[in-house]
Amino acid sequence: MAKDSEPVQGGGTVPVGDSATSVEAVDTKKRALELFARHINPQKVRVMRAAGLDIIESKREGPWVYDADGRKLLDCFTSAGSFNVGRRHPRVVKAMHEAVDRLDHGNFLLCSKEKAELAAKLAQITPGDLSCVMFGTGGGEAVDFAIKLARGATQRPKIVSTVNGYHGLTGFALSAVGRDAYRLPFEPLMPGFERVEFGDEKAAASVIDGSTAAFLVEPIQGEGGVRVPPRGYLSAIRQICDEQGALLILDEIQTGFGRTGRWFASEHDGVVPDIMTVAKSLGGSMVSISATVFTEELREFLIPNPFIHVSTFGGSDLACAVAMAVIEVIEEDGLVERAAQMGEMLHSGLREIAKEYPEEVLEVRGMGLMAGLKLSDDSMGPRLSFNLSNHGVLAIYSGNEPSVMRLMPSLVVKSAEVEFLIDSTSGAIKDMLSGKGMPEPEPSRRVRRRPAR
Ligand SMILES: Cc1ncc(COP(=O)(O)O)c(C=O)c1O
Numbered sequence: 001m002a003k004d005s006e007p008v009q010g011g012g013t014v015p016v017g018d019s020a021t022s023v024e025a026v027d028t029k030k031r032a033l034e035l036f037a038r039h040i041n042p043q044k045v046r047v048m049r050a051a052g053l054d055i056i057e058s059k060r061e062g063p064w065v066y067d068a069d070g071r072k073l074l075d076c077f078t079s080a081g082s083f084n085v086g087r088r089h090p091r092v093v094k095a096m097h098e099a100v101d102r103l104d105h106g107n108f109l110l111c112s113k114e115k116a117e118l119a120a121k122l123a124q125i126t127p128g129d130l131s132c133v134m135f136g137t138g139g140g141e142a143v144d145f146a147i148k149l150a151r152g153a154t155q156r157p158k159i160v161s162t163v164n165g166y167h168g169l170t171g172f173a174l175s176a177v178g179r180d181a182y183r184l185p186f187e188p189l190m191p192g193f194e195r196v197e198f199g200d201e202k203a204a205a206s207v208i209d210g211s212t213a214a215f216l217v218e219p220i221q222g223e224g225g226v227r228v229p230p231r232g233y234l235s236a237i238r239q240i241c242d243e244q245g246a247l248l249i250l251d252e253i254q255t256g257f258g259r260t261g262r263w264f265a266s267e268h269d270g271v272v273p274d275i276m277t278v279a280k281s282l283g284g285s286m287v288s289i290s291a292t293v294f295t296e297e298l299r300e301f302l303i304p305n306p307f308i309h310v311s312t313f314g315g316s317d318l319a320c321a322v323a324m325a326v327i328e329v330i331e332e333d334g335l336v337e338r339a340a341q342m343g344e345m346l347h348s349g350l351r352e353i354a355k356e357y358p359e360e361v362l363e364v365r366g367m368g369l370m371a372g373l374k375l376s377d378d379s380m381g382p383r384l385s386f387n388l389s390n391h392g393v394l395a396i397y398s399g400n401e402p403s404v405m406r407l408m409p410s411l412v413v414k415s416a417e418v419e420f421l422i423d424s425t426s427g428a429i430k431d432m433l434s435g436k437g438m439p440e441p442e443p444s445r446r447v448r449r450r451p452a453r
Contacts, residue, residue: 022070025058029068032056052386055394060087060285063410063417065394074421076388076395076407080222081254081370084281084339085329086412092284095325099318106317108310114320121327122293125263128272132299134292135315139253139279140168142290143216145309146249146275147172149294150214152308153301154247157191158212162198164400166223167216167251167277176216178224179400199229201236212246214275219265222254225401226365226372234271247274247298253290254370257281258330258411261340261368268367274298284326289319335411342418343368346407349422357429371407373425378402380432387428387436393421 037045048054056068065075106112119133136142161176175190196203221227241248250273255265279290354361363374381397384405388395398404
């Protein structure tokens with residue numbers, strides 16, 4: 001990993017210490033892409049290739065990732081904010097080795113030391129009176145349980161979420177997602193879901209009523225285009241929910257664990273939800289784990305029903321031991337403060353770029369190391385991903401708003417790496433606008449026609 005004073009290099013062909021020779025490496029990459037196309041999804045390979053993202057991750061180290069062909073890239077996608085402690089952080093890897101030596105998943109119905117310790121730690125680091133935990137394996141599952149708990153505890157049906165919000169593509173979570181393309185093919189979904197514009201407290205007030213179990217929202221929309229709501233929005237929502245006896249669920253799956261320069265993004269507004277969902281970075285790039293954290297008052301619903309929600313692999317002993325090490329790394333290495341500092345540097349560099357390209361870069365969004373560049377049209381997202389990859393940066397535009405490029409490096413980045421990111425972004429925008437380096441169009445495919453009836 002580069003030290004602060006070291007020049008940082010990305011892109012180009014960088015020998016990868018323990019990887020194969022370049023001919024073998026190219027073969028490895030080709031084979032992986034071919035098999036992926038054949039057995040998983042050829043269109044995914046095409047889309048990724050067109051955006052310069054046909055990367056086969058090989059060596060992963062701190063804020064960096066290496067393509068199988070040897071290219072070194074600063075990982076600014078980080079699996080949508082899943083690698084806050086960097087890739088394979090040495091202390092997390094060590095904790096995982098130690099855990100593997102003595103643990104396995106554990107019997108999910110039994111009480112476990114690892115689950116208990118991690119639950120206590122989550123109760124300590126989450127704000128206010130959040131103190132009870134249900135573990136899961138991924139973000140969608142954490143949101144599913146949050147919605148179940150809200151409905152079960154309030155005995156009310158309505159769930160209100162936001163347009164362009166993203167909460168995962170599982171059952172209840174999918175019903176709340178704010179993008180039609182994800183939902184419509186699967187209708188009818190769960191009844192009782194409504195969506196309102198994000199950041200508009202009046203719109204929220206018009207639908208949150210006595211039949212509302214919960215309002216579900218991200219403190220900053222991630223997939224929705226790194227959208228920060230107007231100041232005071234979350235507090236206003238909190239008040240509206242309180243007035244109507246509805247619960248507030250904050251989805252901190254992307255914004256949590258220091259990403260925005262506070263442990264949880266809602267702390268910027270001093271708002272405490274009734275239920276908070278966390279996942280992604282809790283697993284430290286090594287294990288899949290999520291948690292729904294809630295108040296003791298809501299836990300009352302689970303007291304007579306301790307088995308009403310279970311997940312065989314949710315909060316496995318192994319994952320809990322690793323997650324505990326992740327939280328310790330964030331604490332001990334001051335990564336929350338680092339995100340705030342490095343975020344300031346990143347945002348000020350991006351604002352300079354926006355000044356240079358006022359027609360194309362319309363806005364710099366985000367907080368801490370969750371940054372977004374709002375570009376002037378949707379096609380620019382994939383084109384900028386492509387050019388960033390040529391400049392040694394792995395970055396992917398927002399899922400629900402492709403005109404927004406997301407830059408979310410690991411919180412372990414040093415100032416030299418942030419400078420590298422700013423320079424690369426500037427160079428990539430320049431190349432994008434000059435039309436340099438775009439991929440060859442895919443050869444037209446023969447369309448297999450349906451036999452005539
Ligand atoms: C805010 C938010 N909630 C939920 C999810 C879903 O998480 P998972 O993909 O682990 O189900 C995501 C994933 O990107 C997310 O960003």
